[in-house]
Amino acid sequence: MEDVRFEEGLKSCMNCGVCTAVCPAAEFYNYDPRQIVTIVQTRDEAEIERLLRSDTIWYCGECMSCRPRCPRGNTPAYVIQALRTLSQRTGLFVESEKGRQQLALKRTIGDNILRTGYCIVPRSVRPDLHPEQGPIWQWIVDNDTELYARFSDVYGKEGAGALRRVDDKTMDEIHRIFEVSGGKAFYDNIEKHSERKAREMGYDGADEEYMMATYTTNSDNHYEI
Amino acid sequence: MRRTSWQEYQKDIADDKYYYARSCIRQNFFPGSEKAFLDIMHNDLGIDIFDDPLHTSCTGIGYHSDIVPLETIMTVVARQFSLMADAGYEHFISSCITSFGIYNEILSTWEEFPETEERTRRYLKEATGRELVKPRSIAHTSDIMFHHRHAIARKAKRQLRNAFTGEPLRVVEHIGCHYAKIFPKSGIGGSEFPYVLAGMIEAWGGEVVDYPERRHCCGFGFRNYLVQANRGYSIANSHKKLESMAPYRPDFIVANCPGCAMFLDKWQYAIAEMEGTVYGADGHGIPVLTYEEMAGLVLGYDPWELGMQMHQVDVEPLLDKMGIEYDREAKYLGKNGKYIGKPDIAAVNCEEARSIYEIKR
Numbered sequence: 178m179e180d181v182r183f184e185e186g187l188k189s190c191m192n193c194g195v196c197t198a199v200c201p202a203a204e205f206y207n208y209d210p211r212q213i214v215t216i217v218q219t220r221d222e223a224e225i226e227r228l229l230r231s232d233t234i235w236y237c238g239e240c241m242s243c244r245p246r247c248p249r250g251n252t253p254a255y256v257i258q259a260l261r262t263l264s265q266r267t268g269l270f271v272e273s274e275k276g277r278q279q280l281a282l283k284r285t286i287g288d289n290i291l292r293t294g295y296c297i298v299p300r301s302v303r304p305d306l307h308p309e310q311g312p313i314w315q316w317i318v319d320n321d322t323e324l325y326a327r328f329s330d331v332y333g334k335e336g337a338g339a340l341r342r343v344d345d346k347t348m349d350e351i352h353r354i355f356e357v358s359g360g361k362a363f364y365d366n367i368e369k370h371s372e373r374k375a376r377e378m379g380y381d382g383a384d385e386e387y388m389m390a391t392y393t394t395n396s397d398n399h400y401e402i
Numbered sequence: 403m404r405r406t407s408w409q410e411y412q413k414d415i416a417d418d419k420y421y422y423a424r425s426c427i428r429q430n431f432f433p434g435s436e437k438a439f440l441d442i443m444h445n446d447l448g449i450d451i452f453d454d455p456l457h458t459s460c461t462g463i464g465y466h467s468d469i470v471p472l473e474t475i476m477t478v479v480a481r482q483f484s485l486m487a488d489a490g491y492e493h494f495i496s497s498c499i500t501s502f503g504i505y506n507e508i509l510s511t512w513e514e515f516p517e518t519e520e521r522t523r524r525y526l527k528e529a530t531g532r533e534l535v536k537p538r539s540i541a542h543t544s545d546i547m548f549h550h551r552h553a554i555a556r557k558a559k560r561q562l563r564n565a566f567t568g569e570p571l572r573v574v575e576h577i578g579c580h581y582a583k584i585f586p587k588s589g590i591g592g593s594e595f596p597y598v599l600a601g602m603i604e605a606w607g608g609e610v611v612d613y614p615e616r617r618h619c620c621g622f623g624f625r626n627y628l629v630q631a632n633r634g635y636s637i638a639n640s641h642k643k644l645e646s647m648a649p650y651r652p653d654f655i656v657a658n659c660p661g662c663a664m665f666l667d668k669w670q671y672a673i674a675e676m677e678g679t680v681y682g683a684d685g686h687g688i689p690v691l692t693y694e695e696m697a698g699l700v701l702g703y704d705p706w707e708l709g710m711q712m713h714q715v716d717v718e719p720l721l722d723k724m725g726i727e728y729d730r731e732a733k734y735l736g737k738n739g740k741y742i743g744k745p746d747i748a749a750v751n752c753e754e755a756r757s758i759y760e761i762k763r
Contacts, residue, residue, distance in 0.1 A: 181515045201619045206637045238623025239466045240579040245586050245593045245705035261468040278629045282467045294424040294462035306630060311671040311714040316745035323736030328709055337455040339429040341435050348454055353529035360474030395631040
């Protein structure tokens with residue numbers, strides 16, 4: 178697969194491990210970006226395919242802390258982004274617990290973009306799914322129209338201001354961009370492979386129950402050294 | 403020899419005539435901050451800034467969750483640039499750190515791989531009929547606030563000082579990973595010499611607190627927060643920062659990135675509820691501000707007009723330290739003073755909350 182992030186992100190790694198030392202994901206998960214870069218650099222296709230099927234490539238938080246610290250100017254997180262794209266294009270993402278979560282991300286953030294023009298809107302951050310947002314967020318969502326009106330004249334309406342409703346012509350342009358540039362096909366592909374995997378796992382397809390399972394399941398097998 | 407490498411991390415910032423792009427996270431969680439930014443620029447400083455009703459999300463959260471392909475986000479970004487040119491502007495400023503990183507990444511990729519720019523131009527034309535016009539400059543909105551920090555200081559109604567002792571307030575600053583870790587030379591001070599917020603703090607009378615985990619990520623981690631099963635990653639990283647800064651007893655935290663401001667606020671709540679630990683020296687949470695809120699307080703704006711009631715950690719201890727007069731009863735009112743109820747009290751709040759834990763104050 179051609180992906181400029183493979184080229185930009187990986188020139189010649191000397192395996193020093195600075196990326197792993199500074200990586201927030203490596204502190205939390207059984208995860209070592211140095212090792213991933215090493216595997217990609219060997220061009221061993223069987224090993225790379227194993228990565229595409231694994232939880233490993235889904236641990237990175239894409240904070241990019243690895244990028245400024247690499248003495249060779251590489252960006253392991255770019256390599257991860259390219260691997261994740263490849264894992265989804267080939268359908269292998271559904272073979273891991275963390276990979277299957279792409280369906281939940283597509284159905285939340287992804288569908289929000291095509292529905293509203295934003296990645297999130299207040300009512301999409303549901304307090305029952307976000308207990309960490311605390312009682313303040315529950316109060317904000319319960320009183321959104323009244324509260325946001327303090328800061329925006331156009332909450333949910335057209336015009337300039339915070340959380341304005343994006344007009345239909347603009348939304349048409351965004352939909353067309355997704356169609357022409359492959360974004361829509363990418364979404365559809367996530368749905369297609371999730372549907373296949375859901376049935377294989379005994380669900381009635383990639384329905385709400387399957388999606389919520391991908392959103393909440395944590396096997397707790399991600400932390401051993 | 404004294405190191406001077408920080409001097410490499412400066413950037414040219416336009417003085418005026420900005421095209422403003424909003425942030426998904428900031429407008430959701432800190433809508434008062436976006437309003438304050440525009441008000442400060444326009445009303446206090448007399449600057450021309452255009453709030454365009456036609457732009458959309460850059461789709462950056464989708465891109466960094468790996469569901470929006472590179473080709474797609476490039477075309478969405480190209481549309482934003484095209485709107486800027488249509489409106490007659492050349493200086494693009496972004497209210498979001500991740501968008502800022504993405505704009506820089508895309509401009510650099512177009513430079514280095516010209517075929518990607520050609521492809522984007524083709525997609526944009528086919529999808530929208532628009533032409534790509536690249537901006538003359540890209541800045542984050544904090545760069546703009548930094549650029550005008552001395553003008554703000556000249557109009558200041560208050561300083562970042564304890565009104566009773568006269569001592570500078572002790573401020574922890576957090577510039578956010580995507581501000582300068584992707585393109586260090588696009589951020590003031592880069593990722594190693596963070597100065598964009600520090601410059602504001604110093605200009606407005608405060609003192610910057612250095613601490614071991616100053617450059618560590620807040621823990622957003624995109625999929626690591628957005629998917630419920632992964633949130634342990636997010637809270638663990640915020641926890642690491644909070645544990646590291648608490649011994650320095652900061653009066654408040656100020657964050658560059660809207661996501662970081664939200665996470666450092668909300669994870670303090672979650673940690674207090676889960677473990678009974680609070681990090682503020684006064685036995686409550688450490689208030690977490692956006693830089694617009696910090697500037698707004700300095701310029702004499704009302705804290706509730708700035709939207710500071712939307713934080714989970716109460717800001718009143720900070721307001722009291724600064725000697726700010728405010729109406730305690732007006733905190734939770736809706737537009738035109740309408741009573742809309744109050745949120746439940748939590749352990750990080752100033753009023754006593756019922757908790758199964760003994761809070762370690």
